Amino acid sequence: MSAKRRFTVSDFFLHLVVLIGFVVSVYPIYWMFVSSTQDNEQIFGQSTYLGFGHSLGANFHDLMVNSGINIFRAVGNSLEISIIATLIAVLLATLAGYAFAIYRFRGSKAMFNIFLISLMIPPQVTMIPLFILMSKFHLINTMWAVILPALVTVFGVFLMRQSFMTFPVELLDAARIDGLGEGRIFLRIVLPLMRPILSSLGILTFLASWTNLLWPLIVLDDASKYTIPVALSTLMSTQTSPNYGMIMLGASIATIPMLVIFLLLRKQFVSGIMSGFYR
Amino acid sequence: MSSTLEREQIPARRRHRGNVLYPASTPYWFVAPFLVIFLAFLVFPIIYSLVISFSQWSAGSLHFRGLFQYSKLFSDGQFWHSLANTFIILIIQVPVMIGLAALFATLLNSPRLRWKPLFQLGFFLPILIDSVAYSMTWSFILDNHGLINHILNTFGIPSVNWLGNAVAAKVSIMLAITWHWTGYNVVILLGGMQSMPSEVYEAARVDGASAIRQWFSMTLPLLRPILLFEAVLSTIGTMQLFTEPFILTGGGPANSTLTPVLYLYKMGFQTFDFGYAAAIAYVLAIIIAVFSVIQMRLTRGGEI
Numbered sequence: 001m002s003a004k005r006r007f008t009v010s011d012f013f014l015h016l017v018v019l020i021g022f023v024v025s026v027y028p029i030y031w032m033f034v035s036s037t038q039d040n041e042q043i044f045g046q047s048t049y050l051g052f053g054h055s056l057g058a059n060f061h062d063l064m065v066n067s068g069i070n071i072f073r074a075v076g077n078s079l080e081i082s083i084i085a086t087l088i089a090v091l092l093a094t095l096a097g098y099a100f101a102i103y104r105f106r107g108s109k110a111m112f113n114i115f116l117i118s119l120m121i122p123p124q125v126t127m128i129p130l131f132i133l134m135s136k137f138h139l140i141n142t143m144w145a146v147i148l149p150a151l152v153t154v155f156g157v158f159l160m161r162q163s164f165m166t167f168p169v170e171l172l173d174a175a176r177i178d179g180l181g182e183g184r185i186f187l188r189i190v191l192p193l194m195r196p197i198l199s200s201l202g203i204l205t206f207l208a209s210w211t212n213l214l215w216p217l218i219v220l221d222d223a224s225k226y227t228i229p230v231a232l233s234t235l236m237s238t239q240t241s242p243n244y245g246m247i248m249l250g251a252s253i254a255t256i257p258m259l260v261i262f263l264l265l266r267k268q269f270v271s272g273i274m275s276g277f278y279r
Numbered sequence: 280m281s282s283t284l285e286r287e288q289i290p291a292r293r294r295h296r297g298n299v300l301y302p303a304s305t306p307y308w309f310v311a312p313f314l315v316i317f318l319a320f321l322v323f324p325i326i327y328s329l330v331i332s333f334s335q336w337s338a339g340s341l342h343f344r345g346l347f348q349y350s351k352l353f354s355d356g357q358f359w360h361s362l363a364n365t366f367i368i369l370i371i372q373v374p375v376m377i378g379l380a381a382l383f384a385t386l387l388n389s390p391r392l393r394w395k396p397l398f399q400l401g402f403f404l405p406i407l408i409d410s411v412a413y414s415m416t417w418s419f420i421l422d423n424h425g426l427i428n429h430i431l432n433t434f435g436i437p438s439v440n441w442l443g444n445a446v447a448a449k450v451s452i453m454l455a456i457t458w459h460w461t462g463y464n465v466v467i468l469l470g471g472m473q474s475m476p477s478e479v480y481e482a483a484r485v486d487g488a489s490a491i492r493q494w495f496s497m498t499l500p501l502l503r504p505i506l507l508f509e510a511v512l513s514t515i516g517t518m519q520l521f522t523e524p525f526i527l528t529g530g531g532p533a534n535s536t537l538t539p540v541l542y543l544y545k546m547g548f549q550t551f552d553f554g555y556a557a558a559i560a561y562v563l564a565i566i567i568a569v570f571s572v573i574q575m576r577l578t579r580g581g582e583i
Contacts, residue, residue, distance in 0.1 A: 011391055014386055014389060014391060014392060015392065015393070017382075017386060018383070018386050018387065018392060018398050019398075021379075021383050021386075021401075021402065022398050022401040022402065024458070025401050025402050025404060025405055025458070025461075025462055026401045026404055028405075028413065028416050028417065028420060028458065029404055029405070029408060029416075031416065031420065031426070032408075032412065032413075032416045035419070043419065044422065044424035044425065045424075091312075092312050092313040092316060093313065095309045095310070095312060095313060096309065096310050096312075096313035096314070098309055099306045099307075099309035099310045100310075103301075103305065103306035103309070104306075105303075105306040105307065108306070108310075111310070111314070114322075115317075118317075118321055118322065118325070120567075120568050120571045121325055121564055121568075122515075122518075122519055122560075122563065122564050122567050124519065124540055124543060124560045124563060124564075125324070125325055125328050125557075125560045125561060125563075125564050126320070126321060126324035126325060126328060127543075127547065127556075127560065128328055128331055128547055128553050128556050128557045128560065129323070129324035129325075129327035129328045129331060129557075130320065130324050131547075131548070132327075132331075132553070133323075133324070148316070148319075148320055149320045149321075151316045151320065152313075152316050152317050152320050152321045154317070154321070157313065176300075176301065182301050182302070182305045182308075182309075183308075186309075210409070211409050211410055213410060213411055213521070213522045213525070214521050214522070214540070214544065217544075218544075218547075218548050228409060228411075229409055229410065229411040229522070232409070232411040232412060232415065233411050233525070233526060235415075236411075236415055236418075236526060244419055247415060248415070248416065248419070251409075251411075251412035251415050251416060252412075254409055254411075254412055255407070255408055255409060255412055258407045258408075258409070259407055262407050270403075270466065270470075273406070273463065273466060273467075274466075274467065274470050277467050277508075277509075277512070
């Protein structure tokens with residue numbers, strides 16, 4: 001292939017079709033940010049749908065004072081819940097996956113088969129009993145009602161077990177000869193070596209927790225405890241004559257943390273999504 | 280990435296993991312924390328849910344009613360309606376989305392495409408937008424005075440009541456889900472394509488095979504397992520559809536976008552009929568399990 005090719009007709013159509021797909025993918029996101037600076041008249045008027053408006057300040061004031069929610073509080077709650085859930089879930093899944101891959105022990109096969117079966121059951125089945133359980137333990141309206149069920153990532157155990165299958169056991173033996181305990185080996189040697197796959201699993205768990213609407217909607221009904229999806233959904237439903245720019249401003253603010261995380265961890269993000277698919 | 284390479288260079292060894300002894304209780308300590316959480320927040324609820332589905336929940340206690348909830352469910356028109364809605368949505372939306380994903384993954388993988396990283400980033404972005412945030416955005420874009428009707432009007436086509444008409448509301452839900460998930464499927468397909476041997480394509484090109492011919496006789500068979508798996512995952516995801524109809528239409532108009540999970544939510548947490556909601560959940564689980572079995576069959580067939 002020569003380095004310089006002429007731009008042919010088929011090249012033109014290739015770029016045209018990709019460009020259409022690109023615009024359709026990106027434009028709604030762009031519009032979400034743009035309309036957060038506009039008032040209702042602009043949003044639904046015959047405007048160009050491209051330029052920024054002048055109502056950002058008014059929308060922000062409306063969001064902070066009249067919306068019935070505190071969007072920054074919701075961002076904070078979501079971050080807190082997702083980070084705690086992710087850290088604990090990844091740790092538990094890694095410990096269990098490690099044991100299944102590295103050790104041989106009684107009952108491991110049976111446990112493993114039960115895990116496999118549980119993967120086939122959709123999470124909605126557990127909602128009613130979990131709600132009763134959370135009420136019994138007075139956890140409704142606390143972040144633990146959201147976190148505790150999110151800690152069970154059976155998929156994570158499988159993912160970690162798979163990755164530990166190729167772990168160099170000689171390294172563990174050497175450490176044992178040096179007199180390190182099993183727990184210390186895990187913390188000092190195993191965890192640092194597994195960082196790529198840990199970040200993949202972490203991002204998957206974080207995304208699942210961050211975007212979950214249904215379960216937090218069920219167990220949180222105090223506005224100060226709302227996560228982002230719950231806060232946004234009430235923003236939509238409680239307004240009688242909604243200020244759409246304000247709603248889009250809320251959506252934009254809620255989107256920014258995820259965009260920042262993506263920009264910081266782009267590679268891990270893509271490999272996380274990949275490993276989530278190939279379970 | 281270098282650590283994976285090093286790991287693979289180590290010769291095959293016994294799965295029995297090392298020669299030096301460790302305490303026999305060690306593995307149990309490693310499994311125990313997960314196992315406790317697993318039993319408490321997954322196994323127990325699954326079993327308890329079955330018990331609840333055979334009961335009537337009133338005043339904080341269960342009363343055994345046998346198959347009462349299930350027989351009520353099978354004669355409940357709204358539940359059947361919600362299942363029918365879901366099937367209509369998935370039968371149309373899943374093939375369209377997978378087809379679009381295959382098309383765009385192929386184009387994005389083309390060596391003749393310029394500004395590739397920028398385009399790929401654009402297709403990835405919708406994945407990062409929260410379901411509620413994007414559903415709200417689409418509800419405004421689809422509004423009577425929103426962008427889509429504005430575009431239609433400029434071409435002389437009258438406005439469509441996207442969220443207020445039974446057929447158009449289903450189309451709206453499909454549009455929104457397709458927008459959100461096509462990029463995800465493109466990313467997965469691109470990953471699969473990048474692992475394909477380029478020599479084969481080179482050889483085909485030398486032999487004079489056209490691009491379309493190459494795609495159908497080489498790319499498609501290689502992508503087949505991924506495409507099948509994507510289709511089944513999307514199907515299972517669509518069976519659990521909740522956020523999009525909840526935000527866009529609330530299940531309306533006239534239940535035309537009601538989904539089983541939305542119905543479960545209404546019965547369980549607005550009417551607080553726990554027994555009935557548990558029965559809905561179990562019927563849904565059985566339907567999804569059937570799809571999972573089909574998934575295993577198909578993916579096994581795809582890999583040969």
